[in-house]
Amino acid sequence: MANKPTQPPAFMNKRQATVKRIAGAHLASMGGTLADSVGQSSRQRLVWLGLLAMPLLFPVALPGMSSMVGAFCLLIAYGLCIGQPVPLPAWLAKRETNGRARQLLTGMINRVIHIIALLGRPRLLPLSNQPARAPNGLMLSAAGLSMMIPVPIITFDNVLPALAIVLLSWGLRLRDGLMLLVGYLVTLAAIASVILLWWGGTHAATELLSLTGLTSSR
Numbered sequence: 001m002a003n004k005p006t007q008p009p010a011f012m013n014k015r016q017a018t019v020k021r022i023a024g025a026h027l028a029s030m031g032g033t034l035a036d037s038v039g040q041s042s043r044q045r046l047v048w049l050g051l052l053a054m055p056l057l058f059p060v061a062l063p064g065m066s067s068m069v070g071a072f073c074l075l076i077a078y079g080l081c082i083g084q085p086v087p088l089p090a091w092l093a094k095r096e097t098n099g100r101a102r103q104l105l106t107g108m109i110n111r112v113i114h115i116i117a118l119l120g121r122p123r124l125l126p127l128s129n130q131p132a133r134a135p136n137g138l139m140l141s142a143a144g145l146s147m148m149i150p151v152p153i154i155t156f157d158n159v160l161p162a163l164a165i166v167l168l169s170w171g172l173r174l175r176d177g178l179m180l181l182v183g184y185l186v187t188l189a190a191i192a193s194v195i196l197l198w199w200g201g202t203h204a205a206t207e208l209l210s211l212t213g214l215t216s217s218r
Contacts, residue, residue, distance in 0.1 A: 016117035019174070022047055023113050034068075035093035042085050043173060045076050050169035054112050056147075056162035066147050066158045068095060073144030073165055080137035080172075116170050124177020136180065139187050140168050146190040149198075160190035 026037075026047050038048045052069050071092055079085045087093070126132065147161035167183030170176070 016114065019117035019120060020113055022173075023051060026051060033093060034072075034095045035088050038072075038088070040085055042076070042079060045072075045079075045085065046169045046173040049073055049076055050116075050166050050173065053147075053162045053165040053169070056158045057112065057166070066161075068092065069162070069165065070144045070148030073140055073147065076169075077137040077140035077144060080140065081134050083133065112166070116166075116174075120170055120174040120176045120179055122175045124181070125175060127177035127180045128172055128175040136168070136172060139184055140165070142191060143168060143183075143187045146187070146194045149194055160186060160193050164190050 026044070038045050049069070049072055052065075052072065056066060056069065071089075075086060075088065075092070128136070143161050143164040147158055147165065164183055164187040167179050167186055171179035171183050
C-alpha cells in the first residue's frame with residue numbers, strides 16, 4: 001500500500017488560521033493616522049507592535065520607522081506596567097500610515113506570520129499572567145530603548161531589537177510563555193549588541209578622525 005502524504009494536524013491548521021486572521025484583520029483596518037489604526041485595547045496594540053516591528057527584521061525598513069516602533073513599544077510597555085493602555089502622544093498619534101508601510105507589512109506577513117502561527121500557542125501561562133505584567137513591561141521597555149538608540153556608523157542595527165519586540169509582543173498576545181522566554185534572551189542580546197556597536201562605532205570613528213588628522217593625540 002502506498003504511503004499517503006502526511007497532513008498537518010487539524011489543531012495546527014486552526015492555530016495558523018487564527019494567527020493569520022488576527023494579523024489580516026489588523027492590516028485590513030490600516031489607514032489614516034496611527035491612532036486610527038492601532039485602537040485603544042492592549043491586545044490590539046500588541047498585535048500592531050509585532051506587525052510594525054517585522055519590516056525591521058529585514059533591510060527594507062522605512063526612514064524613521066525604528067524611532068516610531070521604539071516609541072510605540074515604550075508606550076505599550078508603560079501601559080502594561082500601570083495596568084491600562086495610555087493615549088498615544090500627539091506626534092505619534094498623527095503619524096500617517098501610508099501605502100508603502102502597508103505594502104511592507106503585507107510582505108512581512110508571508111515571511112514571518114506562518115512561523116509564528118506554527119510555533120505560537122498558549123503554554124507556560126504564568127509568564128503571561130497578571131503578576132508578570134510589570135516584568136514583561138520592563139523587558140518591552142528595554143527592547144524599545146535598544147531599538148531607538150542610534151548606533152554610530154553601523155547600519156541595520158535594529159534586527160535584534162526588532163526580533164525581541166516581535167517575540168515579546170506575540171508571546172503576550174498568544175500567551176506563549178516559551179516565546180516570551182526566547183524574547184527575554186533576545187532582548188538581553190539586543191542590549192549587549194547596542195553596547196558593543198556603540199563601543200565599536202565610537203572606536204572606529206575616533207580612528208578615522210585620527211587618520212585624517214582632525215584629532216591629535218597628546
